[in-house]
Amino acid sequence: MVSVVYEAPGSVADAVTLLVNSDITASVLAGGTDLLIQMQSMVNETRLVVDLKKIPEMMNAILDDEGLQLGPCMSCAEFTSREDIKLVYPGLVESAYLIGSTQIQGRASIGGNLCNSSPAADTVPALIANNARCVIVGPSGERSLTVEEFTTGVGENCLAKGELVSLIKVPRPAANTSDAYLRFIPRSEMDIAVAGAGVSITLDEDGICTAARVSIGAVAPIVLVVPEAADALLGTKVDTTALQAVADAASAASTPITDRRGTHEYRRHVVGVLAKRAAAIAAERVRGVQS
Amino acid sequence: MTKTHVTTTINGEVIEFLCEPSDTLLAVLRNELQLTGTKEGCGSGDCGSCSVTIDGRLVCSCLVLGVEAEGVEIGTVEGVADKDKLHVIQEKFLEHAALQCGICTPGLIVSAKALLDENPEPTEEEARYYLAGNLCRCTGYDKIIRAVMDSAEVMRGDAQS
Numbered sequence: 001m002v003s004v005v006y007e008a009p010g011s012v013a014d015a016v017t018l019l020v021n022s023d024i025t026a027s028v029l030a031g032g033t034d035l036l037i038q039m040q041s042m043v044n045e046t047r048l049v050v051d052l053k054k055i056p057e058m059m060n061a062i063l064d065d066e067g068l069q070l071g072p073c074m075s076c077a078e079f080t081s082r083e084d085i086k087l088v089y090p091g092l093v094e095s096a097y098l099i100g101s102t103q104i105q106g107r108a109s110i111g112g113n114l115c116n117s118s119p120a121a122d123t124v125p126a127l128i129a130n131n132a133r134c135v136i137v138g139p140s141g142e143r144s145l146t147v148e149e150f151t152t153g154v155g156e157n158c159l160a161k162g163e164l165v166s167l168i169k170v171p172r173p174a175a176n177t178s179d180a181y182l183r184f185i186p187r188s189e190m191d192i193a194v195a196g197a198g199v200s201i202t203l204d205e206d207g208i209c210t211a212a213r214v215s216i217g218a219v220a221p222i223v224l225v226v227p228e229a230a231d232a233l234l235g236t237k238v239d240t241t242a243l244q245a246v247a248d249a250a251s252a253a254s255t256p257i258t259d260r261r262g263t264h265e266y267r268r269h270v271v272g273v274l275a276k277r278a279a280a281i282a283a284e285r286v287r288g289v290q291s
Numbered sequence: 292m293t294k295t296h297v298t299t300t301i302n303g304e305v306i307e308f309l310c311e312p313s314d315t316l317l318a319v320l321r322n323e324l325q326l327t328g329t330k331e332g333c334g335s336g337d338c339g340s341c342s343v344t345i346d347g348r349l350v351c352s353c354l355v356l357g358v359e360a361e362g363v364e365i366g367t368v369e370g371v372a373d374k375d376k377l378h379v380i381q382e383k384f385l386e387h388a389a390l391q392c393g394i395c396t397p398g399l400i401v402s403a404k405a406l407l408d409e410n411p412e413p414t415e416e417e418a419r420y421y422l423a424g425n426l427c428r429c430t431g432y433d434k435i436i437r438a439v440m441d442s443a444e445v446m447r448g449d450a451q452s
Contacts, residue, residue: 006312101424106348189423
């Protein structure tokens with residue numbers, strides 16, 4: 001185990017100061033469900049750990065007419081218990097509910113899931129489907145990126161020294177819009193995605209799709225946006241033909257690896273099936289509200 | 292390394308301890324505070340043997356640093372019984388023989404209590420999903436689920452009377 005210097009600042013500004021001024025490797029601690037495991041395998045290293053959970057705005061979620069302003073460190077357990085958020089973004093809440101066990105959800109956060117930057121992060125396709133942005137604060141001020149711009153590789157992202165994600169902003173969906181997230185794992189609980197798909201769909205009064213976002217996870221070094229899959233939905237009634245085109249586009253966009261959870265060919269096929277089914281669920285959710 | 296002083300509340304009692312900032316809460320509970328009811332299984336958040344509650348939320352204490360306990364309320368298996376009187380869940384685990392080797396049992400008791408505090412009337416499916424993070428290699432889970440469902444029924448009856 002690593003030797004730790006622990007700090008729990010009370011404000012984002014203090015956290016940034018600690019991170020910038022550190023002359024040893026610094027890690028931001030949110031829920032710790034990834035970080036503590038990573039630290040177990042380190043030896044002879046001293047590391048600054050900056051715990052963000054004592055900063056009130058990192059732990060809050062505000063839902064208003066503009067959308068959701070999510071404190072990145074709020075636990076998934078608290079997030080998934082918020083019925084108001086579930087009504088607006090059912091797919092995003094589902095994605096958080098799929099992470100690990102009840103115990104893991106008690107600590108793990110959506111900001112941590114994003115910053116850990118795994119290609120299999122469950123909440124990321126759901127965030128991308130919902131056009132989410134992340135606000136990054138650092139020594140030179142504040143900047144905002146789309147979630148799909150944030151991750152740059154396996155375990156790699158845009159954060160520079162001294163920077164942290166201070167807020168996740170999810171815009172309020174247009175009228176007659178809903179979302180869904182599905183993932184596949186070899187067992188019914190407690191595993192990491194073999195493939196995942198997040199979809200957001202807007203339908204007009206006649207049930208014609210006027211806007212869509214499709215994002216797929218665990219099938220490339222980063223979570224992908226698939227505009228071809230979204231385009232396949234536009235102007236359709238989300239019928240069987242359109243859904244098959246979504247599946248084909250998602251499979252075609254994927255470049256998965258083969259590992260013990262699944263082969264390249266299998267993941268390619270499954271991600272198409274998930275994208276198609278998630279699109280069907282999102283459309284059904286809109287129709288349910290419309291009728 | 293200098294040790295860090297932490298003030299926390301465990302099972303309703305204010306407790307102070309010193310720990311290395313790299314110590315897990317699990318290590319502090321077992322080694323510093325002699326609260327050895329909480330078990331170490333995997334040490335990586337997969338098995339649930341070290342389940343405790345922090346401010347009412349179920350967590351794996353192996354994935355929490357001891358220093359993170361500052362100012363929070365922790366619940367461990369030692370706080371489930373009322374002195375010598377076992378909690379209904381503990382009685383039902385005995386009655387249904389919902390344990391064999393017993394290593395997973397404290398974690399399961401803490402998790403089952405968190406489930407029933409949150410949701411007094413779970414379906415069997417809800418109970419199985421909620422407890423999916425508590426691995427038991429002996430029982431095959433059926434007796435555990437029967438004990439939890441039976442506990443829920445008794446606790447609902449007690450709440451009404």
